[in-house]
Amino acid sequence: MKKQWAAAWLLMGMALCAQAASFQVTGPDGKPLGLVMVTRTATEPEKLDATDNGYAAPGKLQQGALEHTRFSNALGWVRLPDVPGPYRVRLRKPGYRDSLIEPPVLNLAASWRMQVETDARALAERRPSNAWTSTLLPGRDDLRKEFMAQCGFCHQQGSSFMRRDRPAEEWNTSIQRMVRYGARLSSEAQKELPALLEAHWKEINAHPEKVPAATPWAPALSSVAITELPIGDRFSQMHDFLQHSNGKVYVGDNLQDRLYEINTTTGAYTVYRVPPQPGDQLGGLLAGRLREFPKHETYQGIHSLVEAPADGHIFITPSYQRRLIEFDPKTKAFVTHPMDSGFYPHTVRMDGKNRVWFTLALSNQIAMFDRSNAKFTTYDLPFRSFMEKLTVKLTPFFFRLIGWGMPVTNWVKIDHTSTGVPLPYGIEVTPDGKVWIARLHTDEIASLDPDSGSITMIPTPLKAPRRLRSDREGNLWIAMFNESAILRYEPAKAKFTTFALPVVPVGSDTPYSLNVDRKRHQVWVNGTNSDGVHRLDIASGQWTHFPLPRQATFTRDVDFTNDGQVLLANGSFPSWHIEDFQPTLIRLAPDGAAR
Numbered sequence: 001m002k003k004q005w006a007a008a009w010l011l012m013g014m015a016l017c018a019q020a021a022s023f024q025v026t027g028p029d030g031k032p033l034g035l036v037m038v039t040r041t042a043t044e045p046e047k048l049d050a051t052d053n054g055y056a057a058p059g060k061l062q063q064g065a066l067e068h069t070r071f072s073n074a075l076g077w078v079r080l081p082d083v084p085g086p087y088r089v090r091l092r093k094p095g096y097r098d099s100l101i102e103p104p105v106l107n108l109a110a111s112w113r114m115q116v117e118t119d120a121r122a123l124a125e126r127r128p129s130n131a132w133t134s135t136l137l138p139g140r141d142d143l144r145k146e147f148m149a150q151c152g153f154c155h156q157q158g159s160s161f162m163r164r165d166r167p168a169e170e171w172n173t174s175i176q177r178m179v180r181y182g183a184r185l186s187s188e189a190q191k192e193l194p195a196l197l198e199a200h201w202k203e204i205n206a207h208p209e210k211v212p213a214a215t216p217w218a219p220a221l222s223s224v225a226i227t228e229l230p231i232g233d234r235f236s237q238m239h240d241f242l243q244h245s246n247g248k249v250y251v252g253d254n255l256q257d258r259l260y261e262i263n264t265t266t267g268a269y270t271v272y273r274v275p276p277q278p279g280d281q282l283g284g285l286l287a288g289r290l291r292e293f294p295k296h297e298t299y300q301g302i303h304s305l306v307e308a309p310a311d312g313h314i315f316i317t318p319s320y321q322r323r324l325i326e327f328d329p330k331t332k333a334f335v336t337h338p339m340d341s342g343f344y345p346h347t348v349r350m351d352g353k354n355r356v357w358f359t360l361a362l363s364n365q366i367a368m369f370d371r372s373n374a375k376f377t378t379y380d381l382p383f384r385s386f387m388e389k390l391t392v393k394l395t396p397f398f399f400r401l402i403g404w405g406m407p408v409t410n411w412v413k414i415d416h417t418s419t420g421v422p423l424p425y426g427i428e429v430t431p432d433g434k435v436w437i438a439r440l441h442t443d444e445i446a447s448l449d450p451d452s453g454s455i456t457m458i459p460t461p462l463k464a465p466r467r468l469r470s471d472r473e474g475n476l477w478i479a480m481f482n483e484s485a486i487l488r489y490e491p492a493k494a495k496f497t498t499f500a501l502p503v504v505p506v507g508s509d510t511p512y513s514l515n516v517d518r519k520r521h522q523v524w525v526n527g528t529n530s531d532g533v534h535r536l537d538i539a540s541g542q543w544t545h546f547p548l549p550r551q552a553t554f555t556r557d558v559d560f561t562n563d564g565q566v567l568l569a570n571g572s573f574p575s576w577h578i579e580d581f582q583p584t585l586i587r588l589a590p591d592g593a594a595r
Helices: 003-020 120-124 128-134 141-151 168-181 188-208 219-223 284-290 386-393 396-402
Strands: 023-026 037-042 067-071 077-079 087-090 100-101 225-230 238-243 249-253 258-262 270-273 301-308 314-318 323-327 332-340 345-350 355-361 365-370 377-382 424-428 433-437 444-448 453-461 466-471 474-478 485-490 494-500 512-517 524-529 532-537 542-547 566-568 584-589
Touching: 037 120, 037 345, 037 355, 087 249, 100 485, 141 188, 141 444, 168 188, 238 566, 238 584, 249 301, 270 494, 284 444, 323 355, 355 386, 355 424, 365 424, 386 396, 424 474, 444 466, 474 512, 474 524
Parallel strands: 424 466
Antiparallel strands: 023 077, 037 067, 037 087, 067 225, 087 100, 225 584, 238 249, 249 258, 258 270, 301 314, 314 323, 323 332, 345 355, 355 365, 365 377, 424 433, 433 444, 444 453, 466 474, 474 485, 485 494, 512 524, 524 532, 532 542, 566 584
């Protein structure tokens, strides 16, 4: 009798949960369906005060509408967060048709039944970019890697926006525009690729069955919770961000010169405009780069952010100017620190002596800002040739005197090694105080001794090192952008170890960046081409792949909350490539802590 009463109470509890926010997903045969991505969005998003040229009014608290994603368990059950207001649900699972459930039928079991997709084109269209780009340029591995390295760092190349049929002439026009934006596709590849791309995508679109299946979803996803907060619009670019010690997350809109201060638990946020300086031009020193972009308000180009542990101030690199920006989260005041040398302030980090370190990508330098005396010091990285040195040194002439607003390297022949733009990119400070740099176009990392100023260049065994981070033992982890892999470098042993990303098809992802959760001894890697993020457990060497809710998700940075949740930002350029044309801040709880 006790067992019967227990069973009755269990069924009653399940029924009550179903009325609240628990549902069961089934397949076409009515049987439970596990590993279904279930995304809840409000039918009536919160109204924002968008009186600042379509963006949130500066300094005014706004209430965003959080979107919640969960995965059904082996019995098909999924519980969505209890939140006020009507909402709709989208069901998504590889091999099945997407299903959108509106509020009136949410509690009908029939509405939660998914149908198998049998159409080859529809199946292919639901696969992420890496499945499509894996088909590119068979037998031309070097050309494919060059294309992915130089044409895949702004947006995905296998998204629906890019894989459509288009003539070679249109491809040529697009490539020339991308070169103006900063792509270093070789002159030979610029001539050869338009016809190859036209023929390739015509073939694949005619035969979508040639697009292979993508990375399978693992059972562990049933414990994952994902929350997204839409911010900005299709003309925004949410580049980098920062989890601050005050509990807020700060996100920079690179194209609109706005800084978002976000409460990721409630979705409330405030926007602050980064004020231009007298004499600043629209587009900054790179005015020619964005002359055809339909809408932007970038005078400075917010790129990377770092918190100073001493006082919580945030330092921001403005890539379109020669300066460093300081923001006080308490007073909301911005302070500008002008520089008299260097070009394109890029990735930024702090050391233990309250000094700010950042790369100067276009002048082949590293910069240090000493807060104790407000002075800059720059360090020149070695050049590969006299021609490269001459090209880089001429950059100020073209910026200041000719006023083209474009680097001189855009007007000369580009070789396969990108002579003239070695491009120091990522930067990191290890626990011993050394500064490390990844130089993207030379396939090297570098170590800088702050005490002596000496620099050591170290070739990497794989191509295109983009960003790097240190673990708690002082080892470096490096994202190898067009190699679908990361490297570990152990300075004590001068040893590299390769870790291939856990994607299907093998070798098809482009990891833009990574970060190390030192507390949990894990590396999290941006799956920039795979609509996902990857976790490597350092001790066991085991990978886990986490798919993200939107197609064409393009993430460039990773950070962590104190309780182990993972932060990402959907920062495609342009953002209209993203599904729903909407950039978002993403919070992923691997163990469901965000439920």
